[in-house]
Amino acid sequence: MKAVSLSNQKGGVGKTTMVTNLGTSFAKRGKRVLLIDLDPQHTMSNIMGMSEMENGLPELLLKKCGIEDCIYKWDPPTDYLRNKYAGLPLYILPTSESLNLLDYDFYGVSKKEGLLIIRSLLERIGEMGEYDIALLDLEPGLSIFTRNGLAASDYVLVPIHPDSVTVDATALMLSWVHYMEEKAGRKLDVLGLLVNEFNTRSRVHNDAKDYLLKQKHIKVYRPFIKSSTLFYNSQSSKMPAVIYEPWHQGSRDLEKLALEVLKDVT
Numbered sequence: 685m686k687a688v689s690l691s692n693q694k695g696g697v698g699k700t701t702m703v704t705n706l707g708t709s710f711a712k713r714g715k716r717v718l719l720i721d722l723d724p725q726h727t728m729s730n731i732m733g734m735s736e737m738e739n740g741l742p743e744l745l746l747k748k749c750g751i752e753d754c755i756y757k758w759d760p761p762t763d764y765l766r767n768k769y770a771g772l773p774l775y776i777l778p779t780s781e782s783l784n785l786l787d788y789d790f791y792g793v794s795k796k797e798g799l800l801i802i803r804s805l806l807e808r809i810g811e812m813g814e815y816d817i818a819l820l821d822l823e824p825g826l827s828i829f830t831r832n833g834l835a836a837s838d839y840v841l842v843p844i845h846p847d848s849v850t851v852d853a854t855a856l857m858l859s860w861v862h863y864m865e866e867k868a869g870r871k872l873d874v875l876g877l878l879v880n881e882f883n884t885r886s887r888v889h890n891d892a893k894d895y896l897l898k899q900k901h902i903k904v905y906r907p908f909i910k911s912s913t914l915f916y917n918s919q920s921s922k923m924p925a926v927i928y929e930p931w932h933q934g935s936r937d938l939e940k941l942a943l944e945v946l947k948d949v950t
């Protein structure tokens with residue numbers, strides 16, 4: 685099982701949107717996918733209709749339940765979709781606010797062990813042999829959960845908005861990833877940048893696009909995902925865009941993007 689973190693210290697750039705849509709696209713291509721919510725705000729769990737589950741990541745970390753008790757097969761919100769996607773190999777390990785109460789426990793063990801709590805959990809899940817890819821939804825900032833997520837990952841994808849402030853902040857993000865790589869003593873490959881909320885009519889966005897496509901030191905995935913109400917609407921209906929409106933241009937772009945990413949996750 686390969687673990688891929690979606691990370692950026694900035695909020696609102698599309699980490700959660702990418703986790704749900706890329707994960708679903710991978711599953712549509714037959715990959716057995718596990719989405720893991722490491723953000724105590726649990727937006728991903730909400731979108732996937734899993735915020736009210738009895739057991740989740742906090743209960744697992746507190747040993748109140750076993751791994752099998754807190755991983756759920758995605759259950760689409762309508763009968764039609766339940767039927768259509770019955771065989772979709774998409775699984776979710778949800779979380780809740782109570783994850784926040786646990787950060788103390790992470791600090792309670794030695795510094796090194798505290799950083800590797802999620803890694804040892806993923807090793808146990810990996811040994812079950814039931815998933816090909818785990819996608820980790822990380823919160824903004826560099827909390828203990830974010831550091832744990834990075835330390836548990838083989839790869840990182842960095843969603844960004846195409847403006848100069850975000851592009852500058854990305855350099856910081858990359859140096860942080862390298863620092864974590866050292867601390868965790870494990871290779872962490874930054875696969876590349878996922879450009880989100882691109883507005884074709886914005887001069888700032890087009891300038892950022894020219895700049896990004898000239899970059900040699902980091903891969904910039906294509907296509908860029910355009911700004912669209914599709915994402916807000918699909919999330920309000922508690923499903924990923926690629927399920928909600930598969931024929932929408934935004935969903936088709938995401939499916940193409942997923943295929944490009946999948947080529948690199950080996």
Ligand SMILES: Nc1ncnc2c1ncn2[C@@H]1O[C@H](COP(=O)(O)OP(=O)(O)O)[C@@H](O)[C@H]1O
Pocket residue numbers: 694695696697698699700701702727880881882909910911912913915916919
């Ligand atoms: N391409 C897009 N176009 C328009 N809105 C988007 C797009 N991608 C994400 N959003 C919206 O932006 C908000 C933040 O996205 P989200 O994925 O939650 O960011 P993050 O997880 O990085 O904080 C959400 O309301 C989401 O619906």
Ligand SMILES: [Mg+2]
Pocket residue numbers: 699700701723727821822823
């Ligand atoms: Mg998020």
